Amino acid sequence: MGHTPVHASWLNQIEIFFSIVQRKVVAPDDFTDLDQVRDRLRRFEDRYNATAQPFQWRFTTSDLDDLLARLDRHAVTDLPEESSTALSA
Numbered sequence: 001m002g003h004t005p006v007h008a009s010w011l012n013q014i015e016i017f018f019s020i021v022q023r024k025v026v027a028p029d030d031f032t033d034l035d036q037v038r039d040r041l042r043r044f045e046d047r048y049n050a051t052a053q054p055f056q057w058r059f060t061t062s063d064l065d066d067l068l069a070r071l072d073r074h075a076v077t078d079l080p081e082e083s084s085t086a087l088s089a
Helices: 009-026 034-051 060-076 084-088
Strands: none
Touching: 009 034
């Protein structure tokens, strides 16, 4: 048995996929037998594979730098001022 780190990026992707399956396939929990579960999962898989498309990521490192700079500005300006009683305590 091999060790698979829990922080692997594929783990997040498979968790998202299973979440989709749970909400769109399994959640109506009205199956009378396992054949219905299997058939519904197969139909979902066929449809998902036919319509799925790669995600086009457009958030650049420059966008991240801008976001972090804005967050830093807010963090400094949004801090409550310490009262003199808090400082003397």
